[in-house]
Amino acid sequence: MLDAGLARFEPSADARPCRAALLAAEASARSAALGVWGDPYYAVIAAADRASFTEKAGTSVIVEGRVTHVDVGGVRMTLLFGPRRGWDFSLTILQRNIKKFDAAGLNLAGFAGRVLRVRGLLDMQFGPQIEISGPDAIEVITQDRDEAAADPAPPRR
Template identity: 65%
Template sequence: MLRAGFAGLALAVVATARAEDACARPPALDPAGREGAAQGRVQAVNERLELTLEDGRRLKIAGLDPPRPTPDNPDLDVRSGERLAAWLAGKDIVFRLTGPRPDRWGRYSVEAFAPAQAAAPSAVPVAQAALDAGLARFEPGAAARPCRTFLLAAETTARAGALGLWADPYYAIIAAGDHESFAEKAATSVIVEGRVTGVAKDGFRTTLLFGDRRGFDFSVTILQRNVKIFTAAGVDIEKFQGQTIRVRGLLDMRFGPQIEVSNPDEIEMLPQGQDAAAPKTAPQR
């Protein structure tokens, strides 16, 4: 069962709604579809946390990175989908399209809202609820950008409580100096935390360094064409030096452990003085 039938989450959403209205409250239905707000009944939820409506439309919830099977939990993805289905299957949801057309797999990216309880008149954001329950990690991107702070807070709460996927040691945040964990998780989506010790530039890329040994210590690569995205967002890459940051993305081990990022959404600035000390295991629940 999802945490307290989402009753606690509903209260939290009401408490923060004034600061995050667009993220916390469902959009008004627009029969003409001008604002992309619509309604539908959920028929099924799969292991990718994608929704299939009774009319056949497939929805991908913006901001959700669904779990994959792990050595200790080979059916983690299936169980997460089943938990979300236990809440949503047969329910009417309201959703707002975050793009004008479906992706190459026929999925519409959406912000979705559903009743927290069967008799509840108000609806809560599905992405926040799923993250709050540990059913997924936050997935950065343009579709989730307006609610990024809101969704990261929900993920942080689940991680602190070792809920859902966060109870699996495989999903622990990797400290930048934990070379053993890098070797085990090559070519998978990871979250890495550490202090930036240097910023290197050449004609093709900017690299955030997390140690003195290039090709051995962890690094973050920003290609030159993507540096412009950081600049347009008002982010000075040079100012990452000396800061503790959290980075999420695909771990590439071909030239030492590194993640290539394309925009600032994939990097979180952590409080000054906080050092990376990610545990190798998380408490089981």
């Protein structure tokens, strides 16, 4: 379904073992504008595209942009994609989930200046934001290609 553009990758524990292949299939369909990727409504939203956020509030979206600042608080970590908190897009991770990202080798505090593609439910209550609980919702975008650069490995036991 991903190859044909009839679905988008959905981060989950079940999808984790095949994450890289699933994201590659999605990227191929996206670049060929197959299926849902031919419909502008389902396009990846640029983090600066405020108008698209308003119409897609409460839906599952994919957002891409450069992290401008990382705010580490006592309860949550917030990755800001612009200078105006509450106006620009942000990504929220509760502190209780940070260890999942650390175990996957993702240093969230070091993401300032990096381009990320994130997916999840868009909440507009305090400005456009997505709250994620696991590393599979983040793709680190490289300059060389439009695919996931980070493929978090399962935690070692």
